[in-house]
Amino acid sequence: MVKEREEIAEELTWDLTTIFSTDQAWEEELARVSAKLESSGKWQGASRHNLPDFEGHLLESSMILLEATETLLSTAADIEQLYVYASMKNDQDTRKAKYQEYQSKATALYVKFEAVTAFYEPEFLELSSEQYAAYLQETPKLQAFAHYFERLFAKKAHILSPKEEQLLASAGEIFSSATETFEVFDNADVRFPLVKDEKGEPLQLTHGNYISLMESKDRTVRKAAYEALYSNYQQYQHTYAKTLQTNVKVHNFKAQIRGYHSARQAALESNFVPETVYDVLLKAVHHYLPLLHRYIALRKQILGLPDLKMYDLYRPLSNLDYKFDYESGQKKAQEVLSIFGEAYAMRVKRAFDERWIDVAENVGKRSGAYSGGAYTTNAFMLLNWQETLDDLFTLVHEMGHSMHSTFTRENQPYVYGDYPIFLAEIASTTNENILTESLLNESKNDKERFALLNHWLDSFRGTVFRQSQFAEFEQIIHETDAAGEVLTSEFLNELYGKLNEKYYGLSAIENEEIQYEWARIPHFYYNFYVFQYATGFAAASFLAEKIVHGTAKDREKYLDYLKAGSSAYPLEVIAKAGVDMESGEYLEAAFKLFEKRLDELEKLVEKGVHL
Secondary structure, three states, X not given: OOOOHHHOOHHHOXXXXXXXXXXXXXXXXXXXXXXXXXXXXXXXXXXOOOHXXXXXXXXXXXXXXXXXXXXXXXXXXXXXXXXXXXXXXXXXXXXXXXXXXXXXXXXXHHHHHHHHOOXXXXXXXXXXXXXXXXXXXXXHHHHHHHHHHHHHHHOXXXXXXXXXXXXXXXXXXXXXXHHHHHHHHHHHHOOOOEEEOOOOOEEEOOHHHHHHHHOOOOHHHHHHHHHHHHHHHHHOHHXXXXXXXXXXXXXXXXXXXXXXXXXXXXXXXXXXXXXXXXXXXXHHHHHOHHHHHHHHXXXXXXXXXXXXXXXXXXXXXXXOOOEOOHHHXXXXXXXXXXXXXXXXXXXXXXXXXXXXXXXXXXXXXXXXXXXXXXXXXXXXXXXOOXXXXXXXXXXXXXHHHHHHHHHHXXXXXXXXXXXXXXXXXXXXXXXXXXXXXXXXXXXXXXXXXXXXXXHHHHHHHHHHHHHHHHHHXXXXXXXXXXXXXXXXXXXXXXXXXXXXXXXXXXXXXXXXXXXXXXHHOHHHHOOOOOHHHHHHHHHHHHHHHHHHHOXXXXXXXXXXXXXXXXXXXXXXXXXXXXXXXXXXXXXXXHHHHHHHHHHHHHHHHHOOOOO
16 A cells, blocks of 8 residues: 555655745745835835836846846746745645645746746847947956846847737736646546456556556556547547647747747747757658667567557566665666766765655655756655666666756856756766666676666657657647648547557557547647657767766766756757767667667567567
8 A cells, every 4th residue: 555645764755854944934935035026116226126126227237237137036046946845845745735835826926927027038138239248347247147148139039028028928827728728637637437457357547557557468458448548538639639729829829929930949949959950850760760660560579469559569578577676776876877977976875865855655646756956955856666677767867867957056056057958858868878788788698688678679769759759740730730720639630640650650540549649648738848858868878878888088078068057058068968969970879779779689589588
């Protein structure tokens, strides 16, 4: 039975008292920060002000610009810390109304902050280049924000008037309503049918247990769960189509009014990622789809199936059951990650010793895993440890994020103390790839090697190929809406079915249910987000090979990337580690590694090493 929160050993919980010692301290800080978002009602020149007071005065002097910028950023840091505490307290046990309220209050505070500071960018962009240069000379402390200002100037063509920006910011909750409707409907209102488990016992199908049912050795269980899940998405396909279409329209509307030629350009340019990165990814993936088809064919052979179906893709090809208790997982993570050197290893040890990690599952705890925290806090991690091989991979994955955050925060001021998702997934999946390499080297026999190769190939398939399929679908639906066509469920079903057939080589007609998969993917509401999983995993495969088989200089360059945060543009930062994201080189290397490990798996199958 899953334990209540109070029954979990303290050493398996994170220590959030390092953020706020008590809930009362959080409430007092909330009141203090809220007051900073209220106008004092008067302007007193160059002295301390609340944020709203700067509206209309930002460019009166270089000192006022400095004060306003520092006040804006310090307030953002305060709100971030408040939100992190509230959300993590809520994640511990989502049944607690108190922390649901805390999270709602922190979210509302952030929305108000966005509205109150909407004047900043339009007013700043009224600066001429001559005046800007003069301000930097007059007040040298402004130099600390030079790259921050440079990024604002780069967006100048797409910034609206102060009044228009304030209207947009105030409408934030309206623009997010399609996403919120999808989340509530999909997670709270929709009820999936009962299915039978491997023992023939009735089981309530949920989002949480669906993948474990897809991994069942019993094909009838997989088939029943698959058909049951998609029967719901078929039933509600028109509702899901409407929420997705509305969300796409929001993206296209925002891009249009800001003068972008497409929603994709708007999304990528906001993170300073060139569209060529997206195009290079899809071109490479299309070229290497025959490798995926080979892997699918090998699955069919190993499973001994005359007709492989989509519900057979998650069935592990190995029956070997790796078990790692948390103590063993800690030891293995520290051992594997020591490859990065003493500075990295020391911080990993701190994460374990100082209770940065909430390890065990408890009743009401948020599912899944993540790395979180604010600039002013430890880089906390949430896990739900079940003693599986996947748990070990999840631990080193989240540790990669947390070490990235830690190195960044230690080496950058707050203004550059974070990093875009585009860079984030590289740090986490590099750790996964290094763990794979380590476990392969330690494998005692062909069966262990087979299981590890299967695990890595499935991860590559699910991240590089699958997320690229999502990215291609996302691009097409935005282009279709922009062209004035309606995203009906019939259109979405046909498009998704054809794409799925292209990627997996499995007939859309014979896998009818998969055409509804688009309806259950929350990432389609994230605005051109998913491609970064694919680029991140591919870059990580490339980097892990350099770290494991390269020189001390390669590892030093990798740490430089971790320390850089957002002090430079994303492609400049990852170039520090030796990856050119606009070139296909890193993708070529990643697909060659996939091919190499697929070759090895095929040879093991020829030897009779499989199920």
